[in-house]
Amino acid sequence: MSSVEAPAIRKTALNAVHRQMGAKMVEFNGWDMPVEYPASLGGGIINEHMSVRTGVGTFDVSHMGDIRLAGPQALAAVQHISMNDASKLAIGQAQYSALLYPQGTFVDDVIVHRLGEDEYLLVINAGTREKDFNWVRDNTRQFDCDVENLSDDFTQIAIQGPKAVNLLQKMTDADLSKVKFYWVTRGRLCGLPDILMGRTGYTAEDGFEIYIPADESTSARIWNEILAVGKEFGVVPCGLGARNTLRLEGKLPLYGHEISDTINVWEAGLDRFCKMEKPEFVGREALEKSKSAGVKRTLVGLEMTERGIARDGYRVQDESGHEIGYVTSGSPAPFLKKNIALAYVPVEQSAVGTKVKVEIRGQGVEAVVVPTPFYKRPKKTA
Amino acid sequence: MAYPTDRKYTKEHEWIQVNGNSATVGITDYAQESLGDIVFVETPKVGAELTAGKTFGTVESVKAVSDLFAPATGTVTEVNADLATSPEKVNKDAHGSWMLKMTLKNPGELDKLLSAADYDKFVAEEAGH
Numbered sequence: 459m460s461s462v463e464a465p466a467i468r469k470t471a472l473n474a475v476h477r478q479m480g481a482k483m484v485e486f487n488g489w490d491m492p493v494e495y496p497a498s499l500g501g502g503i504i505n506e507h508m509s510v511r512t513g514v515g516t517f518d519v520s521h522m523g524d525i526r527l528a529g530p531q532a533l534a535a536v537q538h539i540s541m542n543d544a545s546k547l548a549i550g551q552a553q554y555s556a557l558l559y560p561q562g563t564f565v566d567d568v569i570v571h572r573l574g575e576d577e578y579l580l581v582i583n584a585g586t587r588e589k590d591f592n593w594v595r596d597n598t599r600q601f602d603c604d605v606e607n608l609s610d611d612f613t614q615i616a617i618q619g620p621k622a623v624n625l626l627q628k629m630t631d632a633d634l635s636k637v638k639f640y641w642v643t644r645g646r647l648c649g650l651p652d653i654l655m656g657r658t659g660y661t662a663e664d665g666f667e668i669y670i671p672a673d674e675s676t677s678a679r680i681w682n683e684i685l686a687v688g689k690e691f692g693v694v695p696c697g698l699g700a701r702n703t704l705r706l707e708g709k710l711p712l713y714g715h716e717i718s719d720t721i722n723v724w725e726a727g728l729d730r731f732c733k734m735e736k737p738e739f740v741g742r743e744a745l746e747k748s749k750s751a752g753v754k755r756t757l758v759g760l761e762m763t764e765r766g767i768a769r770d771g772y773r774v775q776d777e778s779g780h781e782i783g784y785v786t787s788g789s790p791a792p793f794l795k796k797n798i799a800l801a802y803v804p805v806e807q808s809a810v811g812t813k814v815k816v817e818i819r820g821q822g823v824e825a826v827v828v829p830t831p832f833y834k835r836p837k838k839t840a
Numbered sequence: 841m842a843y844p845t846d847r848k849y850t851k852e853h854e855w856i857q858v859n860g861n862s863a864t865v866g867i868t869d870y871a872q873e874s875l876g877d878i879v880f881v882e883t884p885k886v887g888a889e890l891t892a893g894k895t896f897g898t899v900e901s902v903k904a905v906s907d908l909f910a911p912a913t914g915t916v917t918e919v920n921a922d923l924a925t926s927p928e929k930v931n932k933d934a935h936g937s938w939m940l941k942m943t944l945k946n947p948g949e950l951d952k953l954l955s956a957a958d959y960d961k962f963v964a965e966e967a968g969h
Binding site: 504702766790819 | 898905
């Protein structure tokens with residue numbers, strides 16, 4: 459018998475529903491989550507991935523955390539703890555941002571939503587929920603602003619794909635055609651009043667994330683409603699497997715892989731979300747220094763040119779076999795039908811077209827640096 | 841899933857079908873189901889020597905990399921080249937999609953492997969965990 463009990467694995471309010479549907483469950487950051495659904499439901503990672511690229515898929519992402527900041531100095535607090543410029547946000551608008559350590563490395567990446575005059579909602583990663591909340595609370599004490607952890611209050615469901623808007627519109631009275639990408643709205647959803655719906659996601663596709671009460675019966679009712687209403691659009695339930703391949707094709711970073719407490723903003727290539735014109739935020743000073751000192755490594759996209767699949771943690775070599783970096787995320791890309799990877803390599807070996815090797819089971823397998831994102835969704839023509 | 845009774849099974853989820861002094865090897869339906877969409881199968885070359893219980897290749901799904909373990913000792917006589925270009929065939933028909941053929945050095949080894957009924961029981965327990 460061990461004297462230390464393993465922390466209980468956490469479950470979302472939809473856990474029983476996933477199991478009933480026959481989803482393959484895995485542990486992810488302490489959560490028991492569906493990785494893929496059975497083929498009989500249109501599932502399997504490749505099918506799920508394709509449904510989001512060409513139709514619509516639905517994901518339980520309730521493991522994501524939520525922190526609300528509200529009060530007269532909420533904006534000042536958000537400005538202090540995040541690298542993007544939240545003063546640019548209109549009410550109802552959202553932005554990609556990150557919380558940084560004083561060293562300019564990542565506490566986490568977040569989506570900052572401005573919900574009201576002095577009210578902000580940060581949506582954070584599952585694996586960093588407690589760390590993030592403690593960090594936000596500790597770093598905002600000097601501001602007149604309440605910090606609340608709402609992580610357990612919501613069941614968060616992502617409806618993603620070019621037909622997501624059509625599906626969700628059938629369930630709500632809110633006019634979704636008026637909601638632009640990275641804006642939120644509120645409306646009645648299947649009888650539930652005042653439901654927050656954001657046109658956001660982690661799939662490099664159009665789509666929405668909705669925040670409904672976290673009780674099991676409401677959560678199950680809405681999930682099943684999405685599948686029923688979505689039938690005419692060919693909706694497919696999607697797990698974390700497809701979520702990962704979708705975000706990888708779009709080069710969206712994953713905490714612990716492309717970003718972490720040892721990787722800084724410049725290395726990760728997230729410059730355009732980091733507003734150095736802001737006079738002050740945690741990490742700014744270190745980033746200033748890092749920029750003038752020069753960045754040594756950078757995140758690049760790789761495409762395998764020989765037969766082989768790069769995986770997280772595999773070593774990257776130059777053409778003559780010397781180790782130069784490592785893969786942060788690697789996988790077959792179901793929509794692009796290529797084997798792709800993100801990797802940290804020295805800046806001088808990062809130009810598009812640079813030939814490298816990925817060490818797979820002791821063998822150097824050829825790859826080339828390619829432009830990113832690997833996948834960009836087509837611009838709307840209508 | 842009813843596992844075919846014309847072959848033996850390993851606890852690492854390979855099947856082996858014996859025909860005199862040679863045998864055909866693949867992975868089980870349970871294995872393909874656990875792996876998910878299979879995108880890559882790497883088998884040894886013809887002439888390679890396999891040792892029972894030792895890895896002889898790799899199978900990869902979108903999500904995972906998994907070693908293949910030799911159910912018996914012997915020499916590879918043929919590999920299923922079809923799986924290099926169409927690895928998804930293993931998902932469609934694991935028990936019909938063989939990976940390699942081999943000669944058996946010591947056919948007696950196979951007595952230690954599981955029968956279809958024992959394997960069925962074994963995976964039921966494994967899935968229950």
